[in-house]
Amino acid sequence: MKLQVSNIKKSYGTQDVLEKASLTIKEKEKIALVGKNGCGKTTLLKILCKEETPDQGSIIWANGVQVGYLAQITFSQTDHTVFEELQTAFDKVRQIEQQLHQQAKILASDSSEKQMEKYASLQSQFEALNGYQYEVEMRNVFFHFGFTEEDLHKDLQSFSSGQRTRIALVKLLLSKPDVLLLDEPTNHLDIESVEWLENYVRHYPSAVVLVSHDRMFLDRVADEIIEIEYGVTTRYVGNYTHYVQAKEEYIKRNHEAYVRQQQEIQRIEALIEKFRYKKNKAAFAQSKIKYLERMDRIQDLKADNSQMHASFRCGRKGGKQVLAVEDLQIGYDHILSTVSFSLVKGQRMGIVGPNGIGKSTLIKTLVKKIPALQGHFHYGHQIDIGYFDQDSAHRHSSLTVLDTLWQISSDLTQTQIRNTLASFLFTQDEVFKEVNDLSGGEKVRLALAELMLEQDNLLLLDEPTNHLDIPTKEALEKALENYDGTILFVSHDRMFLSKMANRILEMGPTSKVYDCTYSEYLEKKAQGTLTQSVSDTVQTNSSRQVFKDRKALKNRVDRLEQLLEQAQSDLEALRELRFEPEYYQDYQKMEELDAQIDDKHNEIAHYTSEWEEKMMLLEEE
Template identity: 60%
Template sequence: MKLQISDGYKSFGAFDILEGAGLQVKGSEKIGLVGRNGAGKTTLLRIMAGEEDLDRGQVIVPKNVQVGTLSQITFSDLDRTVHEALLEVFEPLKQLERDMEALTRVLETDPGEANLEKFDRLQTEYQAKGGYEYEKELKTVFHHFGFSEEDLDRKLSEFSSGQRTRIGLVKLLLSKPDVLLLDEPTNHLDIGSIEWLEGYVKRYPGAVIIVSHDRMFLDHVVDEIAEIEFGKVRTWPGSYTQFVKAKEDWLEKNHDAYMRQQEQIRNMEALIEKFRYKKNKAAFAQSKIKQLDRMERIEDSKSDRSRMKARFTSARPGGKRVLETDHLQAGYESVLADATFTLMKGERLAIVGPNGTGKSTFMKTIAGKLAPLSGTFRWGHQVDLGYFDQDTAQDTGTGTVIDELWDVAPNATQTEIRSTLASFLFTQDEVFKDISDISGGERVRLALAKLMLAHDNVLLLDEPTNHLDIPAREALEDSLKDYDGTVVFVSHDRMFLEKSATKILEIRDGKTTLFDGGYADYLEGRAEPVQEETRAAEKKPAAKASFQDQKALKNRIRKIEELIGQEEEKLEAMRELRYEPEYYQDYRKMEELDAQIDDQHNAIAALYREWEEKLAQVEEAEG
């Protein structure tokens, strides 16, 4: 057993956070800690890390078990280089190096058996602890968090606080505690870094407890879900998706069992009441009373079903062609993105790409907040723009929540304002909270509420899911799908991309590529970008195929289908290699593997194209 919390209670003022919570970590489990914002997830992590005490209950961590969390990683001297700061993790290995160097000098003058045996022991220990690999591992992990090798020689003071947080996460991973606690580790990481982190965590030798609202990350990494609800922790085996279904099934079955027991209790109480005063039935009634007393009562299922209910609508329809860009170059001093595309009414365009490629810069450019370096963009007829980013979400006024909403909709009735706030989970006295007292998640919900009241027909959303819990993300997905306007958004949440996007614009190395569909389509179709304006040319009708030709075509179609199955199996095997230490600990090998995966995507895409062409020929010949 590595860590155990039993019957834990924790309150902050009048708010009870944990009420009899328990959790056990036995070996190398990968546990996803989920629950609504404010449920107590971070509090529970802090208790496990020894940074908070329970008001009542017990926390057991054996003395030989090291628990690691990001808050323990500090950089006291910002004038040191990143490399120097990260090497602190390997101080025991550095000490072994110094001991070996000192012994080497001794061996020059005294090469006796005892010294040789001691050197052999030191060298064996050094090798077993990864002494010959730690520099490579350091560079690999650092690289996968979006840094270059040259950044290792820069001083910590040269990095922003957000970048230093990522460097701290690198240091935490390199320290390899027995129990690794991660609080929203995918925040501010791009998709490539998230996918690498999935492989790293999946193969991590110790236990990992992860607070995350990234559903796909949880699905790919964890083997157990611990949900905090109503102050208690209930664990469920499997991934997040499996947990959602299992919980729904349990709620239904438990409620049915509760209702059956209640009916049984009512029947028994009726019998007791009927016979308790009859002499010849008094013993029977008494036995039923004892049976009721001994009965283990089933608690009715309860689950927090409150959910954000955003509903975006547009005040006027606007034109069909919403946005046209022609070699639009966005950036500050150098070009980060060069785009030519047309956005039509009702489309939902997601912008993806590695960190630093210019996604937010591109959004600011089309929003008119930043002048383009060159090229043009033109919004269509009667376009009303609504803009959201994390800066605008956090940059709020100084009044109350309800005042903030009234400022943007002064003509709205109190009923409309209160109803809108209730849709975003601001109820009763919460609407009179001071803005300065609300959390990051509440600020995002408030900013989205303001956007909803504006009734714009185009929404520009830069990372709208940051600080939102899973139910709020799902509600936002639903609202965007039902929205009658057009959406352009940036997100690294792959599930949100899959559920919300109808097109994806990838920015990479200063170039842009457009793909149809959601995230899964983007992955499958990276080798086959949409070529707008070139697919309008009509194909000439082919001559009717002979019977033999049709037979050959059908045979080829069957063969292609077999090949597609085989090649997709190969692709899946390649993807699995990402989780092998040989690859995820060596970024050069990982880059080579990614290139091979891209080539495999190309091969499969080519087979699908041929399959579609042959199928069309058969249909034309038969039609």
């Protein structure tokens, strides 16, 4: 057991967040905390890492257990380069490395068995901690979060706050705590990074406790679900899908037991009423009264109905041809991508591609928030555009929630507006809250309510599920599934993509369109059977170079594999020399040997990085 929490309670002022929370974390367990926004998931994480203290209850940490939490990851110096900062995650490895160098100096003048054994022991520890590969590991993790070799040597202060958060996550992963706490780790990551993180967490050698609204991530990573509802924790063994099924079954069985108990109570109450005034049966009636008083009453756990209930409709039908995009070059100061595709009525196109390729830029260009660099696009007849901006969660306004909707629907009565807001979970006095006082999730719900009232027949959605909890995501999916219009959307939520998209726009230097669902897209891509939509295929000079480019890439990959094999062999030979008297008895030669070993490690890291880059390009072809 790494950590145990028993019956903890936590309140903030008059608000009780956790009432009776219990959790046991064992070696290698992957635990997910689930529940509505505000239920106490993050609070529990903060208690686990001692950032918060519970009002009641007990917490037991195993001796020496290290708990790692992203919010507690600090940078030693902001004028450090990223490389220097990430190295601090390997302080133990580097300390042993320093001891190895010192011991090598000692061996130069004292090659006794005792000193040799000490050197061998240090080397064994160093190898057990993967010391010869730690820089390779550091680069591997760093690059999988969308960074480059050039970024590794930049000062930390040159990065945005969002980028520094990703760097802090890299540092946390590299530090390998005994209990890894992750709070929404997939936020702002592209799908490739999410899939890599998914695999990393699944194979993480120690315990992980995570909070995520990414259902596919939860399904593929978690082997235990802890639900927090009304401040109380309930444990479910299995992944998220199993939890949903088990919860539904539990509610069903509980309701059946509740009905049976109510029938029994009614039967006993009828007996009491029948016999309580008869002298010869008064004792019997009294015993039944006491029986009911002692009865442990079952609470009817009905499914939670406090969920968003949206319904998107089209005000006008619009034409069959909705949107045509031809050789549209998008970007700001340079071209990010060249895009061509068409949309007809009823299609739902999901946009995928790595971060920075221009997915949000495309949406902004199509709503004319930024100009196109070249090319053109046009909309069909009577097309009304509804736009959801991913920055909706950060909007600022002194208007109330009620007045915000009234601005765009002044013809509706207050009752009609309040009914609409209620379907988006704004009830009673909440409608009089200022927009500035809303949480990110509440601001997103308000933006979706505005979108619903507009009744547009084309929706351009940029990350509509960001900041939404899982029940609200599912309610949005249901609403959009019943929508008769056309949708073009960006999302990093793979479950949302799988449920919503019937076409895929894959963005890169040039665009590719596939007439399939997201699940089919992934399956065919893995099998190498993915074929572009004939009507949307883009013929460009770069696409005609594909076969030549692929051959050159393949040749380079083959050469890199040969170089890596030779470099690994050279490294092993150099390491063997450490135990030759010619070296360990000569301090200067040992220093020169260590320098050669370091150079060889750098050579391997360089080849490995280039090999991974080229392999990714090959897989994309």
